Amino acid sequence: MANKNWFRLDNSAKLFPFLTTKDTQNLFRFTVELSQDIFPDKMQEAVDKTLLRFPSFAVRLRRGVFWYYLEHNDKQLKLRPESDIIMEQITPHNADGYCFRVMYYNNRLTLEFFHLLCDGSGALQFIKALLFNYFKILGFDVSDEGKILTNDSPIDPMEYEDSFATNYKPIKLKDLDISGMTGSKSQAFTLPGEQFDHLGKGAITADLNVKELLGYCKSKGYTVTHFLGGLFMYSIYMTKGLEVEDPHDITLFVPMNIRKLYGSKTLRNFTLFSRVRAKIKKPNIPLEEFIKTVQDYIEHCYKKEYLDGNISTAMMGEKHWLMRILPLSVKHLIFAIHNMITLKKPTKTATFSNIGVADLPKSFEPYVNKITFMLHACPSVPISFTAITTYETLTLSFVRLVKDTRVEQFFIKYLADMGFDINVNSNFWEVDNALQ
Numbered sequence: 001m002a003n004k005n006w007f008r009l010d011n012s013a014k015l016f017p018f019l020t021t022k023d024t025q026n027l028f029r030f031t032v033e034l035s036q037d038i039f040p041d042k043m044q045e046a047v048d049k050t051l052l053r054f055p056s057f058a059v060r061l062r063r064g065v066f067w068y069y070l071e072h073n074d075k076q077l078k079l080r081p082e083s084d085i086i087m088e089q090i091t092p093h094n095a096d097g098y099c100f101r102v103m104y105y106n107n108r109l110t111l112e113f114f115h116l117l118c119d120g121s122g123a124l125q126f127i128k129a130l131l132f133n134y135f136k137i138l139g140f141d142v143s144d145e146g147k148i149l150t151n152d153s154p155i156d157p158m159e160y161e162d163s164f165a166t167n168y169k170p171i172k173l174k175d176l177d178i179s180g181m182t183g184s185k186s187q188a189f190t191l192p193g194e195q196f197d198h199l200g201k202g203a204i205t206a207d208l209n210v211k212e213l214l215g216y217c218k219s220k221g222y223t224v225t226h227f228l229g230g231l232f233m234y235s236i237y238m239t240k241g242l243e244v245e246d247p248h249d250i251t252l253f254v255p256m257n258i259r260k261l262y263g264s265k266t267l268r269n270f271t272l273f274s275r276v277r278a279k280i281k282k283p284n285i286p287l288e289e290f291i292k293t294v295q296d297y298i299e300h301c302y303k304k305e306y307l308d309g310n311i312s313t314a315m316m317g318e319k320h321w322l323m324r325i326l327p328l329s330v331k332h333l334i335f336a337i338h339n340m341i342t343l344k345k346p347t348k349t350a351t352f353s354n355i356g357v358a359d360l361p362k363s364f365e366p367y368v369n370k371i372t373f374m375l376h377a378c379p380s381v382p383i384s385f386t387a388i389t390t391y392e393t394l395t396l397s398f399v400r401l402v403k404d405t406r407v408e409q410f411f412i413k414y415l416a417d418m419g420f421d422i423n424v425n426s427n428f429w430e431v432d433n434a435l436q
Contacts, residue, residue: 203400236407
């Protein structure tokens with residue numbers, strides 16, 4: 001099975017090629033800040049070695065008669081200098097045919113992924129193996145500590161299964177929750193303001209001590225995810241002039257890694273989401289109310305019964321006899337019409353993803369300062385917010401197309417006023433763009 005030459009796209013990934021436009025491609029990005037500058041020739045050697053262990057990553061996207069599929073790619077994935085453009089679209093020409101790219105700048109290692117290949121959890125497994133191989137090549141004293149899929153470990157076929165298909169259960173048409181999954185039940189508030197062109201993205205990151213924030217959240221009875229999501233919604237509410245009885249909801253699209261719940265080992269996509277909606281019905285809504293909204297939605301959506309229904313609903317679209325027989329060109333036409341309609345009625349304000357603890361081996365700590373995680377932004381959803389924890393450092397990231405930075409400023413100032421020590425960085429894209 002380790003020599004498998006092609007893969008069907010998993011259920012989630014099947015949608016992404018149809019959603020790609022010149023302005024939008026579902027990408028995400030990890031940046032590893034190392035304690036010393038990268039040796040490009042050694043990192044290239046590590047990339048080559050790591051791909052041998054991850055057959056579902058060593059692929060290129062191909063057009064089939066009915067669906068896209070992934071085919072083995074035997075070209076070398078070349079290590080490239082890091083671009084100034086965050087999450088520039090991945091094409092066959094700028095990534096050697098692969099669905100992800102690997103870049104470096106001084107002591108920064110950056111990997112950007114097209115979401116059809118994997119989700120953040122699967123990508124992290126690849127990144128940890130890449131770091132392990134790189135450190136070993138350099139002769140560093142590191143151990144996998146049972147946390148790394150090393151080249152010496154056997155490849156489990158479950159690593160590249162479609163866990164949506166594995167856990168699918170037939171469902172009656174009347175029980176399908178299509179409107180719930182698409183968000184068509186309500187219209188979302190969209191951040192106003194001038195946007196960069198489709199290549200430009202502003203990025204602001206903030207680092208703080210995760211133990212201090214965790215201690216605060218525990219004392220209040222909610223998780224870090226509940227608090228961060230609530231504060232993000234509150235920041236949008238406080239800076240964007242939403243009025244009482246506003247017909248639009250502040251709607252967060254919150255991905256949920258469901259591997260543990262289903263015992264999945266897949267390195268591909270196995271993420272569902274909660275669509276958290278806050279209705280603006282009264283003036284002076286306190287932060288605590290937004291936090292409670294996030295908590296209630298996520299706790300409701302992370303129940304297995306609810307997730308079973310979502311998996312079945314998602315799989316029904318793929319299994320419907322009409323979608324199975326329609327040629328790829330016709331499917332593109334259907335999705336193009338669907339995209340035109342949905343753009344007129346936005347279904348989410350922003351995306352928020354807390355990917356959790358990077359779970360690096362303790363032996364990596366002298367060599368890794370932190371990891372940063374970022375999600376794409378697009379014209380219809382012009383801001384994303386993410387979190388990841390590396391050892392004791394919680395790194396928050398805002399990626400946006402809007403030039404206005406008031407949401408991030410309010411969010412970070414609120415944390416600072418609470419007494420947290422925060423280190424802030426920006427790519428200052430709004431400044432550089434203004435000077436051009």
